[in-house]
Amino acid sequence: MPRNTWFETVAIAQQRAKKRLPKSVYSSLISASEKGLTVADNVESFGELGFAPHVIGAPEKRDMATTVMGQEISMPVIISPTGVQAVDPDGEVAVARAAAARGTAMGLSSFASKPIEEVVAVNGKIFFQIYWLGDRAAIAARAQRAKEAGAVGLIVTTDWSFSHGRDWGSPQIPEQMDLKTIAKMMPEGLSRPGWFLQWAKTLRPPNLRVPNQGGRGEPGPPFFQAYGEWMGTPPPTWEDIAWLRELWGGPFMLKGIVRVDDAKRAVDAGVSAISVSNHGGNNLDGTPASIRCLPAIADAVGDEVEVLLDGGIRRGSDVVKSVALGARAVMIGRAYLWGLAAGGQTGVENVLDILRGGIDSALMGLGRSSIHELSAEDILIPEGFTRALGVPNI
Template identity: 60%
Template sequence: MASTRTWFESVAEAERRARRRLPSSVFQAIRAGVEAGTTLSENVAAFSRLELLPAIAGQPSSRALSTEVMGVPASLPVLLSPTGVQAVHPDGEVAVASAARDADTIMGVSAFASSPVEAVAEVTSKFFFQTYWSGSRSLIAHRLDRAKSAGALGLIVTLDWCFDFRRDWGSPWIPRRMDGNAILRYMPELLARPGYVQRYVRAGGPPSLGVPNMADERGEVPAFFDAFEEWMHTPSPSWEDLAWLCSQWQGPVMLKGITRASDARKARDVGATAISVSNHGGNNLDSTPATIRCLPAIVAAVGDEMEVLLDGGVRRGSDVVKALALGARAVMIGRPYLWGLAASGSVGVANVVEILRAGISETLYALGKDSVHDLGRADVLMPDSFAIGDDE
């Protein structure tokens, strides 16, 4: 169907609507990448260098899209990746949770989320909690216990971030707190987007920029940059630390940020259930290869022993199919659903998921496949120099 006022037919249209409806600083905070934005662009562009060969007869009348990630079933192989402070819409993660529930897929809840994990749990039971290695072991254990008590079915540990202060290519100034000075500085942008302001007025006021899931043992909620500084000043984890984290959680764990086959093997050895091939959406080290290029070697290294997901650059259902054909269990999306959230709240997030669902189904039909589980390497034409080789 063609785009209407309440429906958009592509992720690109969701991005255009988000740009029109958000203050420019808020939009750029989502859109930004590292330094020159090379990895940000390559994550998307690399999919176009993979080709698919359609079948011309005997297409299946129906296609099975459902899968399972870390023991949790999903109606399609697309998960909503954890993203921090969702100031694009006052309902934030609660709206995303509603869309995930209605689409019957899995949501990642960020430690830096705007909404407490308990509020998400009231809306959907299918969620994983995401954490960073931040603070002492006892503080990390406290936060994990809280997430598990709320009902989190798995843990995502984000490791793909190097604290490069040049990381936000094109990113605007972000205040420590949304106080009067910050609102005054943003005033020209806010006047240009009255609908954005009205949504927050109806919700009771501007975003607080607090991160409730990073609260300490006393329940004190830090501001985003206070939590960020705790994380930044915590020494990065060793593989022994990650083994402790997996044993502490006592459930399925995904390590997010793998681009090397050798790191995938180490993730397996410390007890991780799954890995996400990710470069933090182009927000880590610029000139990192596109994640889809890293995927084949990682699948070859550990794909029979643990679940491998792909995160980065997915904009179409055909992108999902290409990732699955190269061995991914599922993909995770970030910016696309945030654009949908900005465009239309929970309905917009659901809209993005349904665009991808339709695209997956249509691509399977064109390839003559009954199920996402029938896809394989023979379904994708890959240039000789495309895949990154094993680093060992």
């Protein structure tokens, strides 16, 4: 990446994304449920945690490699699945290439704009994400397509309560990009000429269909048609989760855990991993930050399943704090989307490099030679910081 396009923090990536993207596109990346209490706490809670550094004895080299659901990754950071990525024409394919270039895995949303076959072709470490949408036969068909495409794991996301009330207003996302819609949105697109010209060169508008909800080679339904079907599908039971886990027969993550009792039920259902997550603040507003819920969950089930954290990661030091408090790795969402908007594939690589550099610096300051040496003793945790939800009163 040319030096004049390089950014040194995720915050700068966000600033560049805001300048480059049309207002409605950018707002879709930052909005969250209702007042945004949870999305703010996800980020700000990391600032309440401190480090207990050493001043002598820093190791010359520091190891960041680990595994997630059987996949070797170069650092404890993987890509979290996010829906239609209209911030860049190459979308999920660009993200997958970036993740592969930096030696890590990617979660691919079933609401992605690119077919799973195209994404797996550029990164062999793809975990396919499924929402509970439609009947068991439809869900089984999507899982089978993912398996045939080469997905190495499955992520099931259930933590979204369909809150439409957003104090800053929800961005208006069109049903489809027909000529009428293109004409209506043209002034907003022209206000960001760099973004507009990038799409104009492709001779096609952003894809608002979700090809992974249909059969291979099919365009898939429009986003809102699939979204409506999802909203109309009864939520899954624990028996449903156990059924899908057995059907898949391989590495299986349940994403959206914030309670200890739910974590234990997930173990009983046979999952390989859980993600401590509140859907990036897009679930029930007022849910505590993921990092506040992590220690109790890791203590309860960390010896039985892999525990990951999703929510609020903006720095490598955030990653280190998460690993020290019990996470095997973290999943990033908004951070890489801002990188994608700021610089395409190289922008995502830039974000991953920023996180890697921050992890390395924190390990050095703590005197640790490996992320596997991290523990809660490295972290200053203020009284009342953690939230042990779903723990029986004794």
